[in-house]
Amino acid sequence: MNFNIQNVLIAVEDGYAKVDVQVLDGTIVAIAPSLDVVGTLINGDNKLLLPGFVNAHTHSSEMWQRGIMSNFPLELWLAEMYDFAPLDPEKVYLSALGTAVETLLSGGTSVVDHLVLIPGKELETIATAVRAYREIGIRAFVAPLIQDESLTAGIPSGGTSQTHDPYFLSTATTLELIEEAVRQFHRPDEGVSILVAPTGIQLCSDTLFEGCIELSDRYNLCRHSHLLETKAQEKLAQEKYGCSGVEHLKQIGYLGEVTTLAHCVWLTDKDIAMLAETKSTVVHNPLSNLRLGSGIAPILKYRQAGVNVTFGCDGASSNDSQDLLEAIKIGSILHNVTDLDYRHWLTPRQALEMASLGGVKGLNMADQLGSLSVGKKADLVLYDLTNLSLLPRTDPIGLLVLGRPTNVVDSVWVNGKQIIAEGKVTTINMDELRYALFNHSQWETNRKSQTVSQIEAHYRTVMGF
Numbered sequence: 001m002n003f004n005i006q007n008v009l010i011a012v013e014d015g016y017a018k019v020d021v022q023v024l025d026g027t028i029v030a031i032a033p034s035l036d037v038v039g040t041l042i043n044g045d046n047k048l049l050l051p052g053f054v055n056a057h058t059h060s061s062e063m064w065q066r067g068i069m070s071n072f073p074l075e076l077w078l079a080e081m082y083d084f085a086p087l088d089p090e091k092v093y094l095s096a097l098g099t100a101v102e103t104l105l106s107g108g109t110s111v112v113d114h115l116v117l118i119p120g121k122e123l124e125t126i127a128t129a130v131r132a133y134r135e136i137g138i139r140a141f142v143a144p145l146i147q148d149e150s151l152t153a154g155i156p157s158g159g160t161s162q163t164h165d166p167y168f169l170s171t172a173t174t175l176e177l178i179e180e181a182v183r184q185f186h187r188p189d190e191g192v193s194i195l196v197a198p199t200g201i202q203l204c205s206d207t208l209f210e211g212c213i214e215l216s217d218r219y220n221l222c223r224h225s226h227l228l229e230t231k232a233q234e235k236l237a238q239e240k241y242g243c244s245g246v247e248h249l250k251q252i253g254y255l256g257e258v259t260t261l262a263h264c265v266w267l268t269d270k271d272i273a274m275l276a277e278t279k280s281t282v283v284h285n286p287l288s289n290l291r292l293g294s295g296i297a298p299i300l301k302y303r304q305a306g307v308n309v310t311f312g313c314d315g316a317s318s319n320d321s322q323d324l325l326e327a328i329k330i331g332s333i334l335h336n337v338t339d340l341d342y343r344h345w346l347t348p349r350q351a352l353e354m355a356s357l358g359g360v361k362g363l364n365m366a367d368q369l370g371s372l373s374v375g376k377k378a379d380l381v382l383y384d385l386t387n388l389s390l391l392p393r394t395d396p397i398g399l400l401v402l403g404r405p406t407n408v409v410d411s412v413w414v415n416g417k418q419i420i421a422e423g424k425v426t427t428i429n430m431d432e433l434r435y436a437l438f439n440h441s442q443w444e445t446n447r448k449s450q451t452v453s454q455i456e457a458h459y460r461t462v463m464g465f
């Protein structure tokens with residue numbers, strides 16, 4: 001679709017400018033005042049145009065358990081989460097749509113879905129999420145979550161001898177499955193990419209990581225993983241490898257420019273230098289880290305060391321929403337308490353650049369996305385500056401990041417296609433989505449995880465509680 005956004009506010013180096021933005025065949029072709037109108041005219045009066053953000057780490061099907069998860073640290077939380085994870089592909093479809101809508105309405109145009117797979121229906125799960133993302137039109141990076149060790153192996157032994165059930169799928173079968181997913185669904189030009197995404201060192205063998213590296217090299221796929229989210233994982237890495245998790249991933253060759261790593265809470269200065277050296281990207285998920293008590297990722301240190309950092313919501317079972325602006329706000333001001341030198345604190349403009357350009361860098365698309373530049377793809381978000389939450393008029397970006405923006409997204413385009421108009425999704429029926437989410441769920445207050453009761457005593461001992 002061809003269109004002109006007329007008289008719209010954009011951020012420039014020393015403030016704001018009012019310009020016209022012209023988009024032809026999905027690409028930004030001109031940014032200047034008073035351009036000739038080609039195609040549809042969009043009124044940009046009193047609106048701010050920004051490049052779309054990336055929700056750079058989430059797990060869409062966790063939406064089914066938002067608001068109900070117990071107060072547990074990650075290791076126990078995971079056990080509860082998996083005991084009640086949805087097993088119905090229809091639910092995967094609905095929560096992918098829900099995740100996409102909330103991402104779009106909080107400024108995102110891309111989502112990295114570290115997708116939890118239904119056992120026995122792995123390819124069907126991937127197909128279902130891909131179908132949802134294609135229907136709604138968000139740019140999707142589907143990262144099927146894989147592992148080859150069972151859940152208890154993710155808890156440090158603390159020097160005791162522990163045995164773990166073998167994982168129900170072999171490493172080879174899992175890798176074949178990912179390769180098949182790549183053949184069927186990896187279509188970057190159509191807005192759907194598949195990533196290799198072992199869940200993390202805590203539940204994956206080197207064989208699995210190496211298989212993923214091989215697939216990534218062969219098919220030009222980006223790499224994703226969780227990394228050192230909790231204190232327990234830091235201990236586990238030492239038990240498993242005799243070195244830090246970062247050092248191990250570097251040794252086996254998993255780190256690099258197309259590698260995005262969610263969390264990175266428990267890293268040493270030496271680890272941070274390795275992330276900088278390998279040009280890996282850190283995905284900061286501040287709400288999840290707070291909700292699960294994982295810790296505060298040293299984001300200011302990462303930036304000072306030259307590490308690329310972006311934001312994610314993480315799954316809605318540990319957040320419990322998918323509001324990207326909220327993640328950006330908390331992910332910025334949280335660090336003011338970690339460093340007394342206020343000159344190191346993140347500014348709203350820095351935070352927005354991290355959320356847009358920072359996000360696409362790790363996805364190997366910085367040449368095509370992430371800024372308002374002629375020649376880049378039109379993944380754009382238009383904000384209504386007359387909305388009450390953005391009034392009175394001060395600094396639009398300051399208020400967008402530090403305020404509590406509510407229903408401020410007026411329009412969203414992905415690859416030049418408009419998928420939100422006047423604050424409403426245009427590609428799917430939102431009433432139907434809401435009814436379906438309602439009808440596939442129920443109000444609950446009491447539930448008990450069997451797995452948690454089996455592993456909690458050991459966890460408390462190892463962690464010294």
Ligand SMILES: [Zn+2]
Nearest residue numbers: 226262314315
């Ligand atoms: Zn996660």
